[in-house]
Amino acid sequence: MSTWRSATGRRPPATGQVLAYTLLIALSLVVLVPIVWAVLSSFKTQAELAARPPSPLPASFAPTNYTEALRTFDFGVYLRNSVVVTVAATALTLVINTMAAYGLAKYNFRGRTVLFLVTLGTIMIPLQVILISVYEVAADLGLVNSLWGLIIPPAATPTGVFLLRQYMLGLPDELIEAARIDGAGEFRTFVRIIVPLCAPPLAVLAIFSVIWRWNDFLWPLIISQDQDKYTLPVALAQFDGQLVVPFNYILAMSVVSMIPVIVIFLVLQRHITRGIAATGLR
Amino acid sequence: MTAARTPWNIRVAPYLFVLPNMLIFGVFTIWPAINNVTISAYDSTNGRTFTYAGTSNYTELVRSADFWAAARATAIFAVCFVVLCTIGAIGLALLLDRRLRGRGAFRAIFFLPVLLSPVVVGLIWGWILDRRNGLANTLLGADVPWLVDGRLAMAAVVFVGLWTHLGFYALIILAGLQGIDPNHHAAAMIDGASAWQRLRYITLPLLRPTTMVVVILSMIAGFQAFDFIWTLTGGGPIGATTLMVQYIYQNAFQSPIRYGLAAAGSVILFCTVFGLTLINVLLDRRPA
Numbered sequence: 424m425s426t427w428r429s430a431t432g433r434r435p436p437a438t439g440q441v442l443a444y445t446l447l448i449a450l451s452l453v454v455l456v457p458i459v460w461a462v463l464s465s466f467k468t469q470a471e472l473a474a475r476p477p478s479p480l481p482a483s484f485a486p487t488n489y490t491e492a493l494r495t496f497d498f499g500v501y502l503r504n505s506v507v508v509t510v511a512a513t514a515l516t517l518v519i520n521t522m523a524a525y526g527l528a529k530y531n532f533r534g535r536t537v538l539f540l541v542t543l544g545t546i547m548i549p550l551q552v553i554l555i556s557v558y559e560v561a562a563d564l565g566l567v568n569s570l571w572g573l574i575i576p577p578a579a580t581p582t583g584v585f586l587l588r589q590y591m592l593g594l595p596d597e598l599i600e601a602a603r604i605d606g607a608g609e610f611r612t613f614v615r616i617i618v619p620l621c622a623p624p625l626a627v628l629a630i631f632s633v634i635w636r637w638n639d640f641l642w643p644l645i646i647s648q649d650q651d652k653y654t655l656p657v658a659l660a661q662f663d664g665q666l667v668v669p670f671n672y673i674l675a676m677s678v679v680s681m682i683p684v685i686v687i688f689l690v691l692q693r694h695i696t697r698g699i700a701a702t703g704l705r
Numbered sequence: 706m707t708a709a710r711t712p713w714n715i716r717v718a719p720y721l722f723v724l725p726n727m728l729i730f731g732v733f734t735i736w737p738a739i740n741n742v743t744i745s746a747y748d749s750t751n752g753r754t755f756t757y758a759g760t761s762n763y764t765e766l767v768r769s770a771d772f773w774a775a776a777r778a779t780a781i782f783a784v785c786f787v788v789l790c791t792i793g794a795i796g797l798a799l800l801l802d803r804r805l806r807g808r809g810a811f812r813a814i815f816f817l818p819v820l821l822s823p824v825v826v827g828l829i830w831g832w833i834l835d836r837r838n839g840l841a842n843t844l845l846g847a848d849v850p851w852l853v854d855g856r857l858a859m860a861a862v863v864f865v866g867l868w869t870h871l872g873f874y875a876l877i878i879l880a881g882l883q884g885i886d887p888n889h890h891a892a893a894m895i896d897g898a899s900a901w902q903r904l905r906y907i908t909l910p911l912l913r914p915t916t917m918v919v920v921i922l923s924m925i926a927g928f929q930a931f932d933f934i935w936t937l938t939g940g941g942p943i944g945a946t947t948l949m950v951q952y953i954y955q956n957a958f959q960s961p962i963r964y965g966l967a968a969a970g971s972v973i974l975f976c977t978v979f980g981l982t983l984i985n986v987l988l989d990r991r992p993a
Contacts, residue, residue: 439900443800450797451814454868458817460840461829476843519726526722530715538723545734551929551950552975555957555968556737556744564732579729609718638822640932641950645958656824660936663828670832677825684820692813 458681465489465674472671489679492672500651501658502679505637508573508654509683513632515578517625523579524587525613529599539588546581550642558645572646573654577636583628590624591617626694634684655680741975745968755965762969772970774944775952778859782948783927785863790923791916793871798878799904812879815872823869827936830865834937855945858938862946865937866930874919881915882908917989921982928978949974 464472465488466481492498526532527539550557557576558567566572594617602612618625640656647653653661659676662668748758766772801812818826833840834851842849852858885908893903909916931950934940940947947955949970957967 440803440805443803443805447800447805447811451811454814454818454872457829457833457840457868458821460833473838475838477838477840519729522722523726526719530719530722532716532719535719538727541735542730545730545738548734548738548975549925549929551931551953552971552978553734553737553741554950554953554971555964556741557733558957559740559744560732560737575729576733579726579733581730584726603715609714613722634820638820638824640822640824640935641954656822656932659822659828660824663831663936673828674832677828680822680825681820685817688813688816688820 461674462678462681465671465678467671469669469671488671488675492675496662496668496672497650498655498658498672498676498679501653501655501676504570504573504647504652505654505656505680508570508643509633509636511570512574512578512636513629515574516580516583516632517629519579520583520628521587521618521621521625522613523584524591525617527584528588528591529594529596529617542581542584546585550577554641554645561646567646568648568652569646570652573639573643573652577639577642580628580632580635583632586628587621587624590621594620623694626691630687630691630694633687637680637684741968742972744964745972746965748965749963758965762965763973765966766969766973771944771947772952775947775949778944778946779928779948781859782863782866782930782946783924786866786927786930787920787923789863789867790870790874791919793867794874794878794919795909795912795916797871797875798882799908801875801879802882812872812876815875817872818869819873821869823933824936826865826869827933830861830868830933831937834861852938853942855942858942858946862930862934862937865933866927869933870923870926874923877919877922878912878915881912884915885911914989917985921985924981924985925978928974 463481466484471482561567561572561576598616599612602616643654643657647657659673663673745762746758747755749755836850836853851861889907890903893907929950930948934946938946940951953967953970956963
């Protein structure tokens, strides 16, 4: 090992470190450039978008594309649909997944193992491979072309039940018994004692549910048949390539669709990384 | 506590807790999964009159060139995606595991694409890879037909898939790396093992369970790829990037509507994914 010391008392960087930084910075650019480019370009006019070579910065940072897209193309409706569906579906997911996880984690009842195995097994049955028959059921129940059809069917996520159940297994049974002795009902014990203790996994599930629902495409594409039921991703995909919707508006609405998840991620970053690290959740 | 002495409210409570979730589960996942097999035995005209067709949907699929094209494209995509995701995620995780300044920022950057809507990802990359007006060709000063040539389009689809998911898989591997007891490395260093030997004989074997998670998850994701491809290439040029899910979607929801055929396709897709996952799990159980 070298005995050389720099004036600041630090060792000179090893070649490995230099190489690591170079690679990471290069890869970061591959990730960041398209996103930054899209955000910058979302302020450009149609003429600027067509210019060759393209200029990196827009001529002005006026939010014209955003206001015009909202005014001309009902993007406000799609935005509202996305928000309503994401918020309602996430709330429903949290409530029913937590209840199911509690039932499976803290009670001994006939059929418990079967129900748990069935729940786990369905992680392997994603929507993509049973598309037609899920659509049939939704159609029979009158859920096609309604926001309920976007909210209810994907709400019972197996990953959420699994994550919460694993966490609840770690909570001491004495808490529940003490509450029972104090005369609290089963539901009251659940709401007052268990739910507050489950804040960490609930935060992770909430974040993931928001990301899943906000970005979901295939199911909304099938269920939303009229334009006034489109969510943002469906609207963006349907309008992409149509000359009636200029690409600068599409870009602006794409940027709008990125904002909520990025804000949520930045605020709750630590919970996400820790949660994924602990469960490998997807 | 014996069953007889358990108060009735404690006996009933678990069923009430599980009920709402299981109801939605049953109606929208379990029943459709079973029903899917039934539908695959029927033929329909534009989604209305159903007639029993036995296995004719399956034989029709096997004879259809479009089906084999989609199956082939799916296989190519899935193999490239799984291999590159696994190797890439291990590489990226090893980089992110080093003591570096701004490690947190790097991790956040690589996770960023995971958050974006696949539709938006496809839109942005489709625009960047546009032959005449795209940023890629402008920067390269070249005229590469990225999305016009079938092979390049498949490469672009694989690349964009990686771009979106690599950060997520790297994070899983990173968690695995951090679970490795540093004493193993310390002991090997005392024995004079080189960095490469430590990677080859300590890190990678100990990382095997985590690697398996990434292989399985990326495989399932690879076979289900649809949304970003839809906006990136639309399945083109001339079907070169039309994968199974898109093929099923087109049969089920675009004219001429063939529910039975689509359901048969999805039964085949499910069996493939399920079978491959099972093989992976069994191989993983086998002692090394």
